[in-house]
Amino acid sequence: MNMNYEENAKIFKALCDSSRLKIIDILSCGEKCACDILEHFEFTQPTLSHHMKVLIESGLVGARKEGLWNYYYLNNNNCNKLSLSLMNLVTETDDCVCKDKSKCTCKQWTKSENRNFTFRPSNFHTVQSCIWVLELSHTNVCE
Numbered sequence: 715m716n717m718n719y720e721e722n723a724k725i726f727k728a729l730c731d732s733s734r735l736k737i738i739d740i741l742s743c744g745e746k747c748a749c750d751i752l753e754h755f756e757f758t759q760p761t762l763s764h765h766m767k768v769l770i771e772s773g774l775v776g777a778r779k780e781g782l783w784n785y786y787y788l789n790n791n792n793c794n795k796l797s798l799s800l801m802n803l804v805t806e807t808d809d810c811v812c813k814d815k816s817k818c819t820c821k822q823w824t825k826s827e828n829r830n831f832t833f834r835p836s837n838f839h840t841v842q843s844c845i846w847v848l849e850l851s852h853t854n855v856c857e
Contacts (some may be wrong), residue, residue, distance in 0.1 A: 717811070722799050728772035733757070734765050738788065741775065745787040 729735060733755065740751055752762050766786060769775035773792040778785050806812075 717799065717803065722796070722803075725772045725774065725796055728768050728774065731765070731768075734769055737769060737786075738774065741786060741788045744770060745785050748784045748786065749788065 721857060729738070735755065737751060740754055746774065748766070749783060752767075755815060766775065766777065766784075767786070769786075770777055774789055775790045776787050778787075780810070
C-alpha cells in the first residue's frame, strides 16, 4: 500500500485535541449547527470556529452556510479513508514498508551469535519485530 504519511499525520494532528474529538463524536449523530455544537462546551464561539476550521482543513468535517447559520457534518468518505489508513498502518501486510529489504543495510547473524545480545525494547521498532528475531534462525538486526 502506498501510504501518504504526511497527509495522514496532518489529519491525526487535527484529532490530537479532546475538544475536536468530542466535536467528531457530536457530528457522528448527524449534521449540527454551530450553536448546537457550542452547547456541549464551555468555550466561546471564536474558539469553536477555530476548532471547526482545523477539522474542515483536515477534510474530516464539511460545512454549509444557510442564512446566518453554519451547519457542520462529518465527511464520511474521508473518515472512512482515515479508518482504513489506520488499519493498514497497524496491520502487517505483504506490502508493508518494513518488507522492503532492498534498502536494508543490516548485518546478518545467527542465533548462535546472539548469546551476548541484550534484549531491550528500544532494540526493536515493534513487538512483531522482536518476535521475528526470536523465531528465526537467521535474521537482520539493524545497527
